[in-house]
Amino acid sequence: MLGSYHGVLQTLFRAGVIRGSSFAGIEYYQGLTAHGVINALVLTTFFAVALGHALVSQELQEPLTIFGSTLSMVVMLLGAAMAAAAILAGKATVLYTFYPPLKAHPAFYLGLAIFIVGSWVALYCWIPAYLRWRKNNPGKKTPLAVVGMFAAFIIWQIATLPVAFEVLVLLVPWSLGWTSGVNVVLSRTLFWFFGHPLVYFWLLPTYVLYYTMLPRLAGGKLYSDFAGRMTFVSLIVLSSPLGLHHQFADPGISSSWKGIQGALTLLIAVPSMLTAFTLAASLEFAARQNGGRGLFAWWKKVPYFDRERWLFPYLFCGLVIFLFGGITGIVNASYSMDNIVHNTAWLPAHFHLTVAGPVFLGILGMSLFLITGLLKKPVVSQSMALAIPYVWMAGTFIFSGGLFLGGLRGEPRRTNLGLTYMNPASPSYRPDWWITTHVGMVGGLIMGTAILLYFVVLIRSLVAAPVAVRAGEPLIPLSEAYHDENIPAVRNFAPWVTVAVLLVVLAYYVPISDILKSKFKPAPGYHPDSPVVAGITR
Numbered sequence: 001m002l003g004s005y006h007g008v009l010q011t012l013f014r015a016g017v018i019r020g021s022s023f024a025g026i027e028y029y030q031g032l033t034a035h036g037v038i039n040a041l042v043l044t045t046f047f048a049v050a051l052g053h054a055l056v057s058q059e060l061q062e063p064l065t066i067f068g069s070t071l072s073m074v075v076m077l078l079g080a081a082m083a084a085a086a087i088l089a090g091k092a093t094v095l096y097t098f099y100p101p102l103k104a105h106p107a108f109y110l111g112l113a114i115f116i117v118g119s120w121v122a123l124y125c126w127i128p129a130y131l132r133w134r135k136n137n138p139g140k141k142t143p144l145a146v147v148g149m150f151a152a153f154i155i156w157q158i159a160t161l162p163v164a165f166e167v168l169v170l171l172v173p174w175s176l177g178w179t180s181g182v183n184v185v186l187s188r189t190l191f192w193f194f195g196h197p198l199v200y201f202w203l204l205p206t207y208v209l210y211y212t213m214l215p216r217l218a219g220g221k222l223y224s225d226f227a228g229r230m231t232f233v234s235l236i237v238l239s240s241p242l243g244l245h246h247q248f249a250d251p252g253i254s255s256s257w258k259g260i261q262g263a264l265t266l267l268i269a270v271p272s273m274l275t276a277f278t279l280a281a282s283l284e285f286a287a288r289q290n291g292g293r294g295l296f297a298w299w300k301k302v303p304y305f306d307r308e309r310w311l312f313p314y315l316f317c318g319l320v321i322f323l324f325g326g327i328t329g330i331v332n333a334s335y336s337m338d339n340i341v342h343n344t345a346w347l348p349a350h351f352h353l354t355v356a357g358p359v360f361l362g363i364l365g366m367s368l369f370l371i372t373g374l375l376k377k378p379v380v381s382q383s384m385a386l387a388i389p390y391v392w393m394a395g396t397f398i399f400s401g402g403l404f405l406g407g408l409r410g411e412p413r414r415t416n417l418g419l420t421y422m423n424p425a426s427p428s429y430r431p432d433w434w435i436t437t438h439v440g441m442v443g444g445l446i447m448g449t450a451i452l453l454y455f456v457v458l459i460r461s462l463v464a465a466p467v468a469v470r471a472g473e474p475l476i477p478l479s480e481a482y483h484d485e486n487i488p489a490v491r492n493f494a495p496w497v498t499v500a501v502l503l504v505v506l507a508y509y510v511p512i513s514d515i516l517k518s519k520f521k522p523a524p525g526y527h528p529d530s531p532v533v534a535g536i537t538r
């Protein structure tokens, strides 16, 4: 609720409807930090852990340790509370990327580190259950959903090591005043070493839902089990060695390495294209089962508006949105084209069609499904539940449309436009950005409406009387495979993890040695509102 509230406020600041440095006691950049940290880091990780617990225990039919999973939850809550306290106290206005020289209170960095450790504990709860399952089921294929959740957390484990180093070795001592400055380029490189695989850690739980639930919800089967496994294991390999595409404009890193990682970025689109074709084939199979005919007319038989299958549009609308999020990602990945859009409003437009599109809709829909399922509550107002993803999709398209066009006209991201460019009293006033910022605001308000409706459905469902459930039904009904291929190459994580680690070393060894050799002058800390060096623990 807090994360979404600050999202809507962003659009009001940017359109110049709010012309101040703060609203309701929260500063612009403080709210932007809360928006990013809550939505992109905290919500996504809690969801991935919860979905993993549910799917791993259900699919392996092996109990997870309650002590371990409770410990994971408590540690994650503690870390999140520490980071939130620092943000709300105005001591960690560093945005979700926490790049130096923006400096936060040590509680923020330590809170994030503790939060990450809590999420590792979740993975460590699944490993003994998985090993027991393998011992008891020799020769059997690991259930697809389990492969997907493990892939997500293997990526997370690899990705969080460089950021843990950044936080514990560079940022915490700097924030405590033990060091006078920090190597900004090294910190940014370690952050993006984490930050790019992070986006696939966000995406993978939703991909698991697409491969394992969507075909069944559509009334059919998954077209190819192999495609799902191949997507999951290739994302383990390709997610990490690409972070430099976020640093095309950074100094101290050679163009050759930026070019190499740019090319690898184009490769990572391949598993998503495989996903697009496999899911379209699965939808076609389901539609034809339901009487669909013709080359395109079968699309009419997809259950867009079936109240009983209210979860379907959360996944389907996410896919439609991701088509555009993915294409714009390919624009960003092109080294030369990125120079036009980097650090403009184009970027938030791209990532609201990825993380705020498929990922967020997957989180909303599946949270409602899991919470009501676990508590044996009915989903009340099914028509409203069904409408929410369509409202959200309309909102994100309008919002992102405004930001894409604004970005192409040079509108910056992460800027309180209401104070300057959208303020007629300012010498920087840009009337030509009025239309794009206002289109963005309309989209933001529609997205805010969808969230309000979601909480109405959730709260009404939570207070409804429990319903009887049929005994023996799984909590999460999963799809069967239409083509259930048995391909040994995708049945073992070890070779894929080995290649992933080798590629990471190859992709980062030279850029990091170059940065270390460059001997950048350590930078003191700053606050986003001021060009003056901040106090030690401001």
Ligand code: HAS
Pocket: 097, 199, 200, 202, 203, 245, 246, 247, 265, 266, 268, 269, 272, 273, 275, 276, 277, 279, 280, 319, 320, 322, 323, 325, 326, 327, 328, 329, 330, 332, 333, 334, 338, 341, 342, 343, 347, 350, 351, 354, 355, 359
């Ligand atoms: Fe990205 C920046 C490149 C995917 C998130 N990205 C960001 C940032 C975020 C983000 C948060 O190369 C900003 C970070 C910041 O704060 O600075 N991104 C890509 C590429 C992909 C990509 C090549 N991004 C994602 C995903 C994200 C995400 C996924 C979150 C979950 N991104 C970049 C680059 C930058 C960047 C640069 C840095 C730019 C800069 O200047 O800083 C690819 O993985 C995308 C591949 C996807 C596809 C689409 C497949 C389509 C599917 C749907 C099928 C639909 C069906 C239904 C079947 C090829 C699966 C159809 C039905 C109908 C009726 C239509």
